[in-house]
Amino acid sequence: MPAGQAVRPADVKTVTTALDVLQGEGPKGGLARLLPFLGPAFVAAVAYVDPGNFATNIQSGARYGYLLLWVIVASNLMAMLVQALSAKLGIATGRNLAELCRDHLPRPVVWGMWVLMEGVAMATDLAEFLGAALGFQLLFGIPLIWGAVLTAIATFGILALERYGFRPLEAVISALLGVVAAAYVIETILDRPDWGRIAYHAVVPAFAGTDSVLLAAGILGATVMPHVVFLHSGLTQGRVVTQRPDLMKRLFRFELVDVITAMGTAGLVNAAMLIMAAATFHREGLVGVGSIEEAHETLAPLLGPASSWVFAVSLLASGLSSSIVGTMSGQVIMQGFLHWHIPVWVRRVVTMAPSFVVILMGLDPTYTLVLSQVVLSFGLPFAIVPLVWFTARKDIMGPLVNGRLTTFAAGVVAALIVSLNVYLLYRTLSGG
Numbered sequence: 001m002p003a004g005q006a007v008r009p010a011d012v013k014t015v016t017t018a019l020d021v022l023q024g025e026g027p028k029g030g031l032a033r034l035l036p037f038l039g040p041a042f043v044a045a046v047a048y049v050d051p052g053n054f055a056t057n058i059q060s061g062a063r064y065g066y067l068l069l070w071v072i073v074a075s076n077l078m079a080m081l082v083q084a085l086s087a088k089l090g091i092a093t094g095r096n097l098a099e100l101c102r103d104h105l106p107r108p109v110v111w112g113m114w115v116l117m118e119g120v121a122m123a124t125d126l127a128e129f130l131g132a133a134l135g136f137q138l139l140f141g142i143p144l145i146w147g148a149v150l151t152a153i154a155t156f157g158i159l160a161l162e163r164y165g166f167r168p169l170e171a172v173i174s175a176l177l178g179v180v181a182a183a184y185v186i187e188t189i190l191d192r193p194d195w196g197r198i199a200y201h202a203v204v205p206a207f208a209g210t211d212s213v214l215l216a217a218g219i220l221g222a223t224v225m226p227h228v229v230f231l232h233s234g235l236t237q238g239r240v241v242t243q244r245p246d247l248m249k250r251l252f253r254f255e256l257v258d259v260i261t262a263m264g265t266a267g268l269v270n271a272a273m274l275i276m277a278a279a280t281f282h283r284e285g286l287v288g289v290g291s292i293e294e295a296h297e298t299l300a301p302l303l304g305p306a307s308s309w310v311f312a313v314s315l316l317a318s319g320l321s322s323s324i325v326g327t328m329s330g331q332v333i334m335q336g337f338l339h340w341h342i343p344v345w346v347r348r349v350v351t352m353a354p355s356f357v358v359i360l361m362g363l364d365p366t367y368t369l370v371l372s373q374v375v376l377s378f379g380l381p382f383a384i385v386p387l388v389w390f391t392a393r394k395d396i397m398g399p400l401v402n403g404r405l406t407t408f409a410a411g412v413v414a415a416l417i418v419s420l421n422v423y424l425l426y427r428t429l430s431g432g
Contacts, residue, residue: 008165018240021254022247037254039170040235041262043325044083046173047124047228048076048266049180050322051131054292054315056222057270060215061277062289064208066194066201069274071216073202075223076267078413080259082384085391085402085410086229087255090236091248092400093390097233097383098336100390113382114337120379121227121333122351125326129155129355130368131292132319138296138312144359152352155323159344166239169324176321181265183314184272190303193279202271214427217420223270224417225376226383227329234332245399252400291364327351380421384414 018036020026027033060068090096095103098117102110129151136147161168207213236255242248280302281289289295292315300308327348335341358368390396392407402410 008163010167011165014167015240018251018254019242022240022242022250034254034257037240037251038258038261039166039174040087040232040239040255041083041258042174042177042265043170043235043328044086044228044232045262045266046177046318046321046325047225047329048079048223048263049177049269049318050124050128050222050225051134051292051315051319052127052222053270054131054273054295054318056215056218057273058277058281058289058292058295060219061274061279062281062295063215063287064212065278065282066197066275067206067208068212068216068219069198069201069271070203070205071219072223072267072270072274074205075220076263076270078220078417079224079266080263081406081410081413082224082229082387083232083263084256084259085387085406086232087236087259088252088397088400089387089391090233090239091252091255092397094237094241095233096237096332096336097230097387097390098333100396101386102337102339104390105386110337114333116379116382117226117230117333117337118330120376121326121330122354124225124227124376125323125330125351126354126358127368128319128322128326129352130319130358132316132323133355133359134292135312135316135319138293139309139316145356148352148356148359151320151323152348154320155327155348155352156345158320158324159327159348162344166235173321173324176317177262177265179317180314180321181269183310183317184269184276186310187276187303187307187314188272190307191276191279193275198275217423217427219270220417220420224380224384226379227326227333229383229387230336231325231329231332234336248399376421381414381418384417388414 014036017026021033021036057072060071086097089100093100098114101113105113129148132151132154133144133147136142136150137144140147158169158172161172207216240251242251277289277295281287281295281298284302286298289298296308296311296315299311327344330347330351331341331344334347388407388410391400391410392402394401
């Protein structure tokens with residue numbers, strides 16, 4: 001909700017309680033005081049467990065076992081830092097990242113960034129919509145095109161909740177994230193992994209040749225996604241508003257808990273995907289399992305029919321929730337760069353049209369997911385570099401400006417992410 005806009009009825013209690021807590025009043029219990037601030041990071045975290053992550057994590061686990069688990073841990077820590085900066089930008093300025101780019105960059109650059117980020121948002125939405133359609137197909141055995149129709153109906157229904165405020169939509173998206181997390185808890189129980197090796201490879205970096213480096217870059221590329229870097233600042237910019245520096249710092253501390261909780265959950269789900277593939281496919285010598293459909297077909301003979309059903313449910317919940325988040329990101333990008341605002345259902349129609357074209361053309365869904373990661377690689381520097389630049393400026397951030405250590409760490413993370421994505425892009429385009 002942009003600053004200055006009236007609080008919707010469903011959000012009044014949340015906002016009032018949050019302001020009371022900031023001023024030392026309101027509920028006394030720890031969780032009750034925290035709840036009004038939870039939500040934005042859970043929406044952003046959905047993008048970190050989208051169908052693109054399914055493909056990358058399954059390939060890594062099947063081919064290299066637990067070896068690349070540390071990459072997921074490191075990627076998740078980087079994602080926490082990036083999303084914390086994005087949330088802080090919205091709180092400190094009352095504006096989102098796209099609006100600040102429009103205010104501080106030359107007009108031709110703004111237009112170029114908008115075109116690029118629209119491409120990123122649409123490519124991401126295409127992949128996530130396909131993931132949900134594939135989930136319907138695997139779950140009910142229906143043709144992919146009917147899965148796409150069901151996906152369209154479901155996402156329209158969930159997006160309609162936006163008219164009632166941010167809280168109902170956050171609740172549904174968080175519930176879908178919970179379904180994905182619960183599904184992987186069940187998968188982890190069924191596949192009985194080697195906990196000793198998991199603990200070792202979660203903290204000890206290692207590679208096994210050039211291909212493992214490429215997969216590590218793919219994991220990182222699928223973890224830090226540019227469209228939600230823009231979205232998170234939009235979710236916090238007008239959610240709870242205060243101008244007092246001390247309350248602003250207190251508000252950011254609560255949002256930091258939101259970021260750590262939500263991104264920690266997303267990190268555990270990503271780790272569980274890789275562990276499932278390592279404990280089932282790699283352990284059985286099935287190192288060639290690479291697509292979502294292959295993983296679904298192979299799980300039932302190894303772990304029983306329940307495992308493939310749970311896998312399909314998690315893919316469906318992931319595709320639906322991330323598709324909704326993709327549409328919300330597109331809204332923030334268009335409104336921020338151009339000050340254009342179109343109804344969310346119009347944007348939904350426009351962005352799902354390419355998905356129907358892809359399905360009707362008979363293109364492979366997993367291959368399309370991989371292509372979407374290439375488009376994301378183009379957009380990543382244009383999200384992270386301005387984010388670090390703006391949050392390091394005292395004239396923009398006021399009392400929430402980055403400390404030197406934070407700016408240094410964010411600069412290192414930005415350089416690493418951009419370098420690995422350029423490498424991934426080079427290898428993909430050169431056929432390496």
